[in-house]
Amino acid sequence: MRPREIIEKKRDGRRLSGEEIGSFIEGVTDGRWADYQTTxxxxxxxxxxxxxxxxxxxxxxMLRSGEILDFSDLGAPTADKHSTGGVGDKxxxxxxxxxxxxxxxxxxxxxxxLGHTGGTLDKLESIPGYRVDLQTGEFxxxxxxxxxxxxGQTAKIAPADKKLYALRDATATVSCIPLIVASIMSKKLxxxxxxxxxDVKTGSGAFMREFENSKKLAAALVETGSSFGxxxxxxxxDMNQPLGRFVGNALEVYECVKILRGETDPxxxxxxxxxxxxxxxxxxxxxxxxxxxxxxxxxRNHLASGEALERFRRNIECQGGDAGVCDVPEKLLDKDxxxxxxxxxxxxxxxxxxxxxxxxxxxxxGGGRTKAGDAIDHAVGYACEKNIGDRIAxxxxxxxxxxxxxxxxxxxxxKLRNAYKIxxxxxxxxxxxxxxx
Amino acid sequence: MRPREIIEKKRDGRRLSGEEIGSFIEGVTDGRWADYQTTxxxxxxxxxxxxxxxxxxxxxxMLRSGEILDFSDLGAPTADKHSTGGVGDKxxxxxxxxxxxxxxxxxxxxxxxLGHTGGTLDKLESIPGYRVDLQTGEFxxxxxxxxxxxxGQTAKIAPADKKLYALRDATATVSCIPLIVASIMSKKLxxxxxxxxxDVKTGSGAFMREFENSKKLAAALVETGSSFGxxxxxxxxDMNQPLGRFVGNALEVYECVKILRGETDPxxxxxxxxxxxxxxxxxxxxxxxxxxxxxxxxxRNHLASGEALERFRRNIECQGGDAGVCDVPEKLLDKDxxxxxxxxxxxxxxxxxxxxxxxxxxxxxGGGRTKAGDAIDHAVGYACEKNIGDRIAxxxxxxxxxxxxxxxxxxxxxKLRNAYKIxxxxxxxxxxxxxxx
Numbered sequence: 001m002r003p004r005e006i007i008e009k010k011r012d013g014r015r016l017s018g019e020e021i022g023s024f025i026e027g028v029t030d031g032r033w034a035d036y037q038t039t040x041x042x043x044x045x046x047x048x049x050x051x052x053x054x055x056x057x058x059x060x061x062m063l064r065s066g067e068i069l070d071f072s073d074l075g076a077p078t079a080d081k082h083s084t085g086g087v088g089d090k091x092x093x094x095x096x097x098x099x100x101x102x103x104x105x106x107x108x109x110x111x112x113x114l115g116h117t118g119g120t121l122d123k124l125e126s127i128p129g130y131r132v133d134l135q136t137g138e139f140x141x142x143x144x145x146x147x148x149x150x151x152g153q154t155a156k157i158a159p160a161d162k163k164l165y166a167l168r169d170a171t172a173t174v175s176c177i178p179l180i181v182a183s184i185m186s187k188k189l190x191x192x193x194x195x196x197x198x199d200v201k202t203g204s205g206a207f208m209r210e211f212e213n214s215k216k217l218a219a220a221l222v223e224t225g226s227s228f229g230x231x232x233x234x235x236x237x238d239m240n241q242p243l244g245r246f247v248g249n250a251l252e253v254y255e256c257v258k259i260l261r262g263e264t265d266p267x268x269x270x271x272x273x274x275x276x277x278x279x280x281x282x283x284x285x286x287x288x289x290x291x292x293x294x295x296x297x298x299x300r301n302h303l304a305s306g307e308a309l310e311r312f313r314r315n316i317e318c319q320g321g322d323a324g325v326c327d328v329p330e331k332l333l334d335k336d337x338x339x340x341x342x343x344x345x346x347x348x349x350x351x352x353x354x355x356x357x358x359x360x361x362x363x364x365x366g367g368g369r370t371k372a373g374d375a376i377d378h379a380v381g382y383a384c385e386k387n388i389g390d391r392i393a394x395x396x397x398x399x400x401x402x403x404x405x406x407x408x409x410x411x412x413x414x415k416l417r418n419a420y421k422i423x424x425x426x427x428x429x430x431x432x433x434x435x436x437x
Numbered sequence: 438m439r440p441r442e443i444i445e446k447k448r449d450g451r452r453l454s455g456e457e458i459g460s461f462i463e464g465v466t467d468g469r470w471a472d473y474q475t476t477x478x479x480x481x482x483x484x485x486x487x488x489x490x491x492x493x494x495x496x497x498x499m500l501r502s503g504e505i506l507d508f509s510d511l512g513a514p515t516a517d518k519h520s521t522g523g524v525g526d527k528x529x530x531x532x533x534x535x536x537x538x539x540x541x542x543x544x545x546x547x548x549x550x551l552g553h554t555g556g557t558l559d560k561l562e563s564i565p566g567y568r569v570d571l572q573t574g575e576f577x578x579x580x581x582x583x584x585x586x587x588x589g590q591t592a593k594i595a596p597a598d599k600k601l602y603a604l605r606d607a608t609a610t611v612s613c614i615p616l617i618v619a620s621i622m623s624k625k626l627x628x629x630x631x632x633x634x635x636d637v638k639t640g641s642g643a644f645m646r647e648f649e650n651s652k653k654l655a656a657a658l659v660e661t662g663s664s665f666g667x668x669x670x671x672x673x674x675d676m677n678q679p680l681g682r683f684v685g686n687a688l689e690v691y692e693c694v695k696i697l698r699g700e701t702d703p704x705x706x707x708x709x710x711x712x713x714x715x716x717x718x719x720x721x722x723x724x725x726x727x728x729x730x731x732x733x734x735x736x737r738n739h740l741a742s743g744e745a746l747e748r749f750r751r752n753i754e755c756q757g758g759d760a761g762v763c764d765v766p767e768k769l770l771d772k773d774x775x776x777x778x779x780x781x782x783x784x785x786x787x788x789x790x791x792x793x794x795x796x797x798x799x800x801x802x803g804g805g806r807t808k809a810g811d812a813i814d815h816a817v818g819y820a821c822e823k824n825i826g827d828r829i830a831x832x833x834x835x836x837x838x839x840x841x842x843x844x845x846x847x848x849x850x851x852k853l854r855n856a857y858k859i860x861x862x863x864x865x866x867x868x869x870x871x872x873x874x
Contacts, residue, residue, distance in 0.1 A: 008609035011483060036472040040608035043480035046448060171477035172445035 003037045010044040018057040025061035029160045042173045050178035059224055062186035065160035069192040077286035078105045079195040081278050082188055085117035087205035087359035088242035090252040092120045094275040097311035100147025101302040104288045107143050107191045108150045113368045116359030121152050126250035126378040130321030146315040158186040181220045195231040195285035197278050203240035205355025218437040231285040234437040238430045241353040241388055244271030248367050248381015250332045257329040260309040270432050334379035340401040340409035342416045347394040350386050352421035361412040365403055389429035392422055440474040447481040455494040462498035466597045479610045487615035496661055499623035502597035506629040514723035515542045516632040518715050519625055522554035524642035524796035525679035527689040529557045531696055531712040534748035537584025538739040541725045544580050544628045545587045550805045553796030558589050563687035563815040567758030583752040595623040618657045632668040632722035634715050640677035642792025655874040668722040673871040678790040678825055681708030685804050685818015687769045694766040697746040707869050771816035777838040777846035779853045784831040787823050789858035798849040802840050826866035829859055
């Protein structure tokens with residue numbers, strides 16, 4: 001099948017057969033399709049769409065472009081969680097040890113941050129020495145030893161996705177549901193899972209701002225996971241404000257360690273709440289707990305007993321990191337940062353936060369990247385001191401910027417302040433969990 | 438302006454500004470746009486379309502990506518003709534000397550054949566020694582000396598078009614009116630013309646098979662030419678059967694020499710008729726003749742007097758070719774070819790000819806190319822012995838294939854025979870000139 005004919009078919013809005021989609025993905029993987037042909041087809045797919053069968057065929061072909069892991073000999077069920085990306089979204093670091101404590105293995109393959117949203121791998125690398133470039137054999141051994149492992153996508157896992165994602169990012173074809181679904185699911189299904197919980201973000205800091213679009217994405221993800229025989233559930237969670245207290249790689253790990261140590265402060269509560277919700281659902285899906293309530297109480301016990309923290313410590317040791325951060329979380333924080341308070345110019349109630357503007361401001365001072373491969377500054381970030389619905393006095397601190405120097409602070413302080421909308425009437429703080437699909 | 442933002446805008450069906458289109462074409466020319474970004478935008482343009490202003494801006498940017506010739510010091514008006522491509526379409530070789538004889542300079546930049554349609558450069562190269570790779574200085578000198586010159590697009594003329602065309606060809610984005618218009622007009626406007634006549638083909642052997650689409654293309658071409666201050670007219674001509682007698686590079690040049698020698702046989706008449714129509718309009722457009730009828734009679738006189746043949750001979754000499762073909766046109770024909778008669782299996786009237794199938798069959802035995810850069814066999818081709826509307830007896834010869842050997846003949850003879858549809862009722866032979874725009 002010639003690329004031109006396949007492109008032409010989708011260009012004119014016709015259905016592609018499984019064979020045609022397979023031929024496309026094989027061609028992307030082995031280089032028979034030129035990048036400029038691939039992006040032409042991606043744009044045609046973006047505009048014309050893919051139906052359910054095409055989406056499944058695309059996921060399947062991308063999954064089969066690489067290695068599929070198999071943990072069936074572990075003697076434990078396997079589960080994972082995937083988030084569509086948000087600001088301050090750090091639950092993976094808490095969920096993995098919690099679920100592992102309950103006897104469910106978590107072979108978690110994560111990504112890096114891009115644009116206003118962070119990535120688990122970047123966060124983990126704030127821990128001195130922590131390695132995320134595990135090869136398959138090592139990854140498997142760490143799952144066996146710690147109950148969970150966290151690694152980047154190796155060249156062998158869904159290689160077609162890696163290539164497609166880079167091209168989509170450069171050609172404005174990222175925000176397309178069937179392409180998002182195939183990208184996420186081809187990687188997650190390669191983990192050889194029994195169960196998968198998807199955290200689909202919605203709101204000002206999410207890729208899908210509109211609730212209806214988030215719902216569509218959640219439904220497509222669940223449908224695709226189920227069609228591959230994986231028990232799949234999606235939680236649509238609020239991203240109209242950063243999750244928890246901190247935004248920024250090291251600061252977010254700090255928040256996680258504090259939570260695992262049982263030192264959760266009130267601003268960190270949403271992080272804990274969402275982590276427990278997602279972890280509990282993972283356990284129920286793979287029958288490691290009978291009801292959601294039992295699952296949650298089991299998890300809370302492991303947290304309170306310090307077992308989750310010990311699991312986290314063991315994982316850091318296995319992956320070459322400095323486990324001392326478990327004892328002295330402040331080791332994660334850079335003392336030389338220039339702290340700058342963002343203050344409200346008016347009084348009233350906090351009505352809206354543009355979470356993507358906050359994420360974007362931190363990227364601007366090096367805390368994230370605008371294109372793949374950019375180096376980042378793990379230390380910089382932001383502390384959210386107010387939530388939607390809070391009463392705000394004139395001049396009150398809305399948040400604290402952790403920047404390298406005064407110059408950086410000047411650069412983005414206005415952007416941060418403008419991310420807040422204060423009104424006279426009180427707005428309700430949005431529900432964290434919007435819907436389960 | 439970043440490529441991604443420009444791509445995103447057109448992806449969502451929004452208008453691009455002249456500045457954005459300019460930035461795109463500059464990026465294509467200097468390499469700042471990656472090919473994979475270019476094809477994503479081309480696909481978005483294909484599906485979403487471009488309005489009149491965008492089309493003009495695209496043409497202008499592509500034109501300005503290279504050198505614009507200026508013949509204002511010649512002391513003669515300049516005119517050219519461009520055909521959208523057909524089967525057996527060889528009028529350029531007759532029109533250029535005819536128009537030059539009437540005191541109008543023709544700086545003709547032509548292309549090569551691709552797919553089922555031929556290209557002027559390939560035809561000219563059937564003349565032993567004829568060079569079509571003229572540099573600008575040489576091209577200008579030959580126009581001065583002979584009244585016309587025929588060359589390929591140099592690297593300096595609309596370089597963006599050359600790059601875009603190759604990418605469009607590989608990504609199924611060729612048949613899109615605004616892209617076709619910008620491609621044709623950026624090259625033609627670079628010739629620094631006073632007048633331009635467009636021969637827009639319609640029917641089974643044309644890129645635009647449907648009359649309505651051909652009409653739209655013609656209107657867009659004329660509108661764009663006029664908006665750049667060039668007197669532009671389009672002739673929509675029939676391409677439901679090959680034009681004239683021969684298809685195939687050397688055979689088509691042979692037909693042209695026969696016509697220029699005044700030895701036009703009845704099957705060649707449509708070639709002569711269309712050549713005179715187009716040439717006459719070129720003269721009227723640049724005020725070298727007052728009415729179309731006067732223009733035609735002037736042209737017929739130059740043909741009858743042998744002046745046009747002498748002009749053709751002078752051009753061949755200037756461009757390094759063997760002018761002996763003007764005296765002995767049979768020198769163009771390869772005597773070793775294997776001739777094979779295509780005969781009708783039934784009797785009746787010839788109702789339809791699939792001209793693109795005939796062009797495609799000749800490509801299959803090497804007479805044309807399926808991708809740019811392929812070598813071709815100039816000698817092979819086809820003689821059309823019957824036209825639409827002709828009465829056909831069972832077993833009568835429909836055409837004669839000029840192939841290299843019996844094996845080639847066997848390969849395509851059925852395809853050629855199937856290109857003909859014979860019915861019991863008589864169909865009218867279609868009008869050659871359908872409409873003037």
